[in-house]
Amino acid sequence: MAHPEYQYLSLLRRLIDQGVARVDRTGVGTKALFGEQMRFDLSAGFPLLTTKKIFHRQAIHEMLWFLSGDTSIRPLLANKVRIWTDWPLANYRKKTGETISQEDFEARVLADDAFAAQWGDLGPVYGKQWRRWQGPDGRVIDQIQDLVDGIRTNPTSRRLLFTGWNVADLPDMALPPCHMTYQFFVADGKLSGLIFQRSADTLLGLPWNLCEGALLIHMLAHQCGLDVGDLVWQGGDVHLYLNHVPQAEEQLTRAPRPFPQLVIKRKPDSLFDYRFEDFEITGYDPHPHIKADVAV
C-alpha cells in the first residue's frame, strides 16, 4: 500500500494543478479546492509529515493549551510557541500606531500582567469554547469533559462531538475557529476521530492540525481504555497560498519516510492533567524544514 502521506502530497499536487485562483481575506491569494478528505490509521503510525520537518514540540504545546481552556498567547510564549503572535501584534500596531517589533511585543506580554490582559488575549477562541461554552442561561459547559464522559458511558452515541463554532461569540474572536468541529466513533475497542476544518492552509496549518488531531485521539483513547482507530480529516475551503507554491513544489520532490510513533509515558487521573513531558515522538526522521511565511 502507498505511504499514507501521499494523500497530503497528492492534495498539494492537485491544488497547484487544478486549484481555482481566489482572492482571500489576507490579500495574498490562494488556489483552492472545496471538500477534501484524508484518512490515517493511527495504529500504523503517528501522522507527522516526514517530507518536511514539522515542529511537533510546538504542536503538542498548542493542543495542551487548547485543552487548558486558556485563550491568551502568554502560556504559548512561555513555551516558546510563537505561531499565534501575529494576530494580537497586528491588532496592537493598528490600535496604538506603534511600530513595536515582534520580539519586544512578546517580551512585554510575558513580563507585564496588565499588558498581557489587554493585548495578549485572542478573545473567546478554541479553549474558551471547548471548556467554558457559555449558555444563554449563564450555565458553563465543558464540552471536552462531556465528551470524555460520553465516550466512557455511551460509546455508540452519535453525538460524541464538540465544536468551537459559537456563532454569537465569533465577532469577538481574533480568528474564527478553523478546525471547528470534532466527532468521535467507538467500534471494536478503537476510538476514531473526525476533524471538520472549514478553512485549511495546506502548507502551514494543515500538518499541525493533523498532528494535533492525532494527539487528541491518542489522549482520549488512553483515558478511556481504548485503542486508537482512524483520524479522518475533512476540509471545506482547502487552499494553498500563492506564495507557498515554490515550497510545495520543493516538498513534492521528496519521498515520505516511515511515520514515527507517539509514546505516552504516564497516565494521569484526567485528560486535563497531561504535561508536555508525558509525550515522546520516537523514530521521527523527516526531510529538512521548509520555511514559509504565514498569511495574516
Ligand SMILES: Nc1nc(=O)c2c([nH]1)NC[C@@H]1CN(c3ccc(C(=O)N[C@@H](CCC(=O)O)C(=O)O)cc3)CN21
Ligand atoms: N494563514 C494562516 N495559516 C494558519 O495555519 C493559521 C493562521 N493563519 N492563523 C491562526 C493559526 C496559527 N497557525 C500557524 C501559524 C504559523 C505557523 C508557522 O509559521 N509554522 C512554520 C514554522 C513555525 C516556527 O518557525 O516556529 C512551519 O513551518 O510549520 C503554523 C501554524 C495555524 N493558523
Ligand SMILES: O=c1ccn([C@H]2C[C@H](O)[C@@H](COP(=O)(O)O)O2)c(=O)[nH]1
Ligand atoms: O488551525 C488552523 C488555523 C488556521 N488555519 C488557516 C486557514 C486560513 O488560511 C487561515 C484563516 O483564515 P480565514 O479567513 O479565517 O479562513 O488560517 C489553518 O489552516 N489551521
